[in-house]
């Protein structure tokens with residue numbers, strides 16, 4: 001394939017990029033198109049390394065009514081992703097190599113994105129006994145990241161052991177930081193909004209106490225730890241402190257925690273709410289909860305500064321009946337794969353907090369480094385694997401849940417206009433998505 005007049009990282013004059021045998025073969029001006037090669041007009045477009053999502057829920061096995069490896073892979077390719085990490089909170093739980101190897105194989109068969117299964121840290125996500133991490137790491141999937149996401153590994157001794165084992169195996173532990181004793185019955189961020197609505201509050205300290213605890217455990221074990229979906233100003237301060245101490249802690253932030261806050265729970269009366277939203281709409285329910293303005297501001301700055309390393313979607317599909325019900329009963333989570341890039345453009349690029357090179361860093365390079373993928377997040381240069389995303393920064397589009405590739409519709413951005421469009425995604429030189437359609 002020959003991509004004409006595209007700007008790598010949105011920098012400099014447009015160039016042609018020739019892709020052959022899965023690699024970038026040539027970058028230059030007016031490259032002669034070899035016979036029979038597909039030519040894509042990239043005029044006005046930016047080319048970035050394909051995005052890597054460290055945090056996706058694909059719901060297969062167990063809840064194929066809400067998402068499958070196929071439908072989730074399609075959403076990923078359309079969102080510009082070339083690799084996703086599928087969380088372990090499936091049914092059965094991905095706590096053994098039979099499940100993780102099956103997820104990996106299914107992902108390969110679909111072939112739209114590299115699907116890397118995340119293994120559970122504890123058997124059945126029960127937080128009682130360590131799972132066979134070594135077995136999963138040495139299986140066909142070569143599991144490199146472990147998490148009980150959805151639940152916190154709250155027992156400090158068990159977490160310490162997990163970090164020690166992970167260090168020996170050379171794998172990463174990702175923590176859903178939520179001290180469960182502080183979130184009993186909690187459904188919304190603890191603050192004025194939850195108080196006004198009479199919703200049980202999820203305090204910032206529930207997250208922050210685990211972040212600092214795990215940083216200290218990682219320090220003592222000489223291990224790495226990754227913090228999932230960082231959501232508070234205090235977490236940012238603790239991450240900064242831990243990094244200053246030389247502790248090997250990394251963190252991700254979700255697009256929804258950068259864009260939304262708990263004023264959404266008040267419904268259409270509030271400025272931040274989308275059109276037609278009522279109060280107590282569980283479309284806004286997520287773990288950790290949408291916080292406050294000052295948390296959003298701190299998270300954006302932290303992502304710009306590198307204190308928060310990367311963006312991860314926490315794409316969490318749920319069936320309509322699990323979201324369209326009483327707030328307290330509804331499942332937490334929202335779709336994210338197809339709206340991630342536009343939200344980063346809106347919250348980070350538009351205000352000048354990140355340039356396109358920075359977008360490549362937080363959506364591709366850093367996540368690939370953190371999980372140790374050697375073929376993703378690579379420079380756009382001759383000889384590199386052609387895992388690429390073509391972005392049109394000028395065209396906007398309107399989100400409609402029913403038009404997204406996910407089998408579920410639970411997007412909080414219904415009817416919102418999004419800046420920037422993914423024009424095409426290439427996985428090892430093969431086009432996986434183009435002009436809003438997947439190719440296989």
Ligand SMILES: NC(=O)N[C@@H](CC(=O)O)C(=O)O
Pocket residue numbers: 057089149150151176285286287288314316317331332333334
């Ligand atoms: N984020 C969520 O609100 N939900 C996730 C679990 C999780 O990421 O903690 C899910 O699996 O639905």
Ligand SMILES: [Zn+2]
Pocket residue numbers: 149150151176228229287288
């Ligand atoms: Zn989580």
Ligand SMILES: [Zn+2]
Pocket residue numbers: 055057087149150314316
């Ligand atoms: Zn999650």
